[in-house]
Amino acid sequence: MQFRPIISAMRRNKVGAILIAVQMAITLAILCNALFIIQQRVAASKRPSGADEANVVVLDNQWVGSPPDQLARQQADLAALRSLPGVQDAFATNTVPLTDSGSSTGVSLHPDQKSATASAALYFGDEHAIAALGLKLIAGRNFNSDEVVDKIGYNDLKPPASIIITKGLAEKLYPGANAVGQSIYDQVLKGQVPIVGVVDRLQVPWVSVAGFGGGFSDNSIIQPFRFLSPYPILYVMHVQPGQAATVIQSAPKKLFELSRARIIGKTRPMTLLRTEIYKDDKGLAVILAVVCAALLAVTAFGIVGLTSYWVAQRRRQIGIRRALGATRNAIIQYFQTENLLIAGAGAAIGVALAVSVNLWMVSAFAMQRLNTGYTLIGAVVVMLLGQAAVLWPALKAASIPPALATRAA
């Protein structure tokens, strides 16, 4: 294929060629950054919480006033829930993963440490917590019932007798060593606390990657507290597979039988918590995908439109070339090569643009650096798009009869 005639023809149509190249460059820049964002959001929304989400049902319970016998009521509630058909275990807590609401603390190894070794989310629970959430204990042991004490609101500042931590936090605090048997210093509750167990995973309640909690999403601590609070607290139930829907019906009914002086907010499976908390992220991904599709369509139609015009403009020249012996394929190839040259230039500019847009977004939006793979995928996609879009006008050009050359202008 000869480039020179193509280039000299393009120079007569500079602006059209530049317009297509610039369109392709911007398309590429948007496309790969958008794909990158989509991939990040989807990956973030798929991070496991550590809980057996499909079989965990969460119920909000709030007492009217602060009944003095709250502990007895809570114990009665939990006993009733545990005896419900389909419920395997239950406990009461301050929060669960995928709620974006909770409490965190700085974790140190020694009291005299100036800055904390790690941040961690706090979950309160008794010896039923691990089973009710469906967590995997990978080292050490569960709480003993004598370790569990009452915590009356967040302002109750007794240090716990022991804690269970996540593998993520254990690796941060004691890299390469067994954390069980070690201890941490709780900067807030002012006490050295032994680590008795390690669970594989328990994500912090906050789901943002760039915002609060994003930097320590694998660091959680379970403290052996029975949480009593004027604040709504959560009852967490582990149900038999397939029983979630039944328990969602029966649990509030059972609790209201025990007492009506309460508010039961939502009762839902953890899978629903996940859907709700990631709704905006998923929405963003869908919107970006739709815009990308529209972008590709617009760019493609633009190429079809302009190339068709060029074909129409050059009908006579194409006829002459055909009359002089050029094959149909040669004509098709001409337009394809032309488009490849334009798309190539566009892709080159586009890659540079994509990287600079990303670098700017890294500083402006706490975004991550673009993976080079995405720019390459983007470049290939726009070049293929160009080839596909040019095919129809090129075929039309190839069908111009050589006889056209013999007719008068």
Add this chain to the structure above:
Amino acid sequence: MFNYYLGLALRSLKRNIVLTALMIAAVGVGIGASMTTLTVFRAMDNDPIPQKSRQLFAVQIENWGPDNKSIVPGDEEHLQPQISYIDAVGLMNAKAAHRQSAMYKTGAALTPANGDLLPFQVQIRAAYTDFFSMFQTPFLVGGPWSADDDKNHADVAVITQKLNDKVFGGGNSVGKSINLDNHEFRVAGVLGTWAPTPQFYDLNNDQFGEGAEIYIPFTRAIDGQMQSWGNNNCNNDVGEPGWEGHLRSECVWMQFWVELPTAADVAAYRTFLSNYAADQQRSGRFHWPAHTHIRDVREWLVYQHAVRDEVRILVLVSFSFLLVCLLNAMGLMLAKIMGRAGDIGVRRALGASRRAIFGQCLIEAGVVGLAGGLLGLALTALGLMGLRSLLSEEVGRLTHFSPADITIAIVLAVLATTLAGLYPTWRAAQVQPAWQLKAQ
């Protein structure tokens, strides 16, 4: 002349219906995408209280010192977005502003008088009486509680119309009582619709939500040991155990707003705050010269990043998309105009001036823009509907088209398309009549 050109433009557009349709579609899709995101952006970037946004100020005090970073990204003065109870009381007692109110978000269980009905949860804002006059909340009946009620920690409440409908079935409920966590509160007033968006006075949670259903005196809420239902941030020093300990701690969980009508008031309040911080340092509470800051509503929204990054990204993406659409339309217009070089040549030969050709083609571009804008409006309505179904209820609330948005869409479409048409039009005006006639 304009009408004649308009006629010419329509005829010309009709002659090449496919190219015209492509151009209109390109402009329409671009406008649709960018207006959809712009609508949400404008709702987030909204001035929630335009008549007073330059006179209302949020107060900040660096009570954690330079060793603790701010939870607000990029704040170099180590200021937290909220203040401690100690400072709330200190500033309220000083009464250094025209109006002022400490406030925080809390909640309770409301037990209806009708025993057949179950108790339900209510969102409460604890505030001082100035809250209502400062923020110009509309009252349907009754009014704010009095300054004496603040002083006496009185069991009074202001409720929203929605709650009034729910509990009292509408009507004048002033003087009636509601039961919050087993305590009776007398209704002092019922608020009409009032939901400044964003909820500038407390951006910690539910920024675009409906706000509290009940307002009670701050002093009463503290007496009742009503915890914060919003954000409560503590440095490592959480103070002594129990409620009293919490009140004496440096935990930040309250907002503080002041009204300062004149520039002189602003300057005076700044001085007062610096002196207040210096006093705290002298008394030994702060071991550092603490920064203090007041920001008006607009500055506060920027400081707190009320417009979410996601929306900024979407606006960026959709306007780049609009650019691509316009470049596209420009290419097609160029093709179309150059295809008509013969026509233009004839018109020029018959005496049309370059200006006349220029004007004619520009009007053609404007017509395409207008059509694209109308299509864009329809697509925006569709896009906003899509957003409502895709996004959470809170953000979904921001997907409502205002008349201003419609104007913006049409003006943007016509202007942008005409701008994109400038070059093709200029090329048209350059057509040499002699060449074109010769080629014929």
